[in-house]
Amino acid sequence: FLEAFESLLRFAENRTSSLFETAYRPVAKEAAEPVKELFTDISLYILVESAVLRFFDSLFPLVYSRLINPGITDLSEDYTECLRLTRQDINPFGRYSKNMVTELSKSLWASRMLSQALSLGIEAINTTEHAALTKECRKALVKMQYCPHCQGLTLIRPCVGYCLNVMRGCLASVVSELDAQWREYISTLEYLTNEMAASHDLETALMGIRNSINEAILHAQLNGPQLSATVDKVCGQPKQEEGNLSSDNIVPVKEATEIQTFVMVHASLNNKRR
Incomplete structure (x- = not known):
């Protein structure tokens, strides 16, 4: 069981990393560490809600500065910390972060109980083998x-x-x-x-992490103008890049539909006009 669990974790982590490398390249490098920490926490059965919330707290500054407002050139530590601390109040990722907590919590609870039960069974068998x-x-x-x-x-x-x-x-x-x-x-x-x-299928829950993160990022991008206005009120305005946006800043989301891609470009142009 433990070998199967670890194998599933590695596969799910690789799938999630590939999402950033193929669909969100501007944040791929910086998102690698939060992704690694998320799956490490899952492997250690750390409280799922804390692990997932911490991941999205770390992800928000990257999404905001690289995808929603690609013209930002200077994101100070204080500003990054402000984004991280206010992420749950601003709720840029909609319901997707909470849905991810719910799905993982159910499956990991059953997985942890089964792992502990198997360990207890092995201990009991070993004890009876050496009974006087x-x-x-x-x-x-x-x-x-x-x-x-x-x-x-x-x-x-x-x-x-x-x-x-x-x-x-x-x-x-x-x-x-x-x-x-x-x-x-x-x-x-x-x-x-x-x-x-059945309802606590571990494989389905772990494989669903990639899709949950993708949907969460798309939700944030689709609501980019509103998020930017809220962030400006809470954290102030960061330094903006002058001149035209580079085409490299437009995110080639291969897994998104044409409509989603159009909206993401439209959101970037709106941010430039401000």
């Missing part, structure tokens, strides 16, 4: 294994019924102590695996 044998059990094992040797019957094995009776006697005390708890444990494992195969 009673005096009666040792005597029965010796009798079953070696009494035929005294009669020269070294190649004859104990019959199945005799062997099972001896083992039942040896394990009776252990089984009586663990039986009820072990049955409950198995039921819990079945419940968790069923949940992960």
Whole structure:
């Protein structure tokens, strides 16, 4: 399970990184670290809400200065910090950040519980393997294994019924102590695996991170003028680049539709006119 979980995480992280490299190249380099931190937090089962909110807090200054207002040339540490601190109040990414928290929280909860349950099961099995044998059990094992040797019957094995009776006697005390708890444990494992195969599907949640981030960025770009006006009121106006915008600043969003691309260019031109 842990190997499958780590493999899914790596694949989801690579898919998310490729989103920035192909669709949002102006922020790809600077977004690499927030993406890495997000998936590291997920792998450590750090509180999902904190991890996701921290990611979008770090992403907002990049989206605002590179995609919404590509003419900004000087984004000071104070201004960046203002954008980061006010991101949740301004809500540039709409419902998508909260949706991402909801989907990941459900799946990672089930994943974490299953991981802990499997570890507990391994520990219980290892403990029973090293359980001390009673005096009666040792005597029965010796009798079953070696009494035929005294009669020269070294190649004859104990019959199945005799062997099972001896083992039942040896394990009776252990089984009586663990039986009820072990049955409950198995039921819990079945419940968790069923949940992960249904509404708490871990693979679907992790693979959906890329799309959630893409939709969140598109939402911010489509509402660029309103966001800029709000940010100007809260954080003031950053330094703007004079002259025409370079074509390199227009983001080639390959995964967006033609209408979305038009709106993004339109938003950039509106910012230039201001």
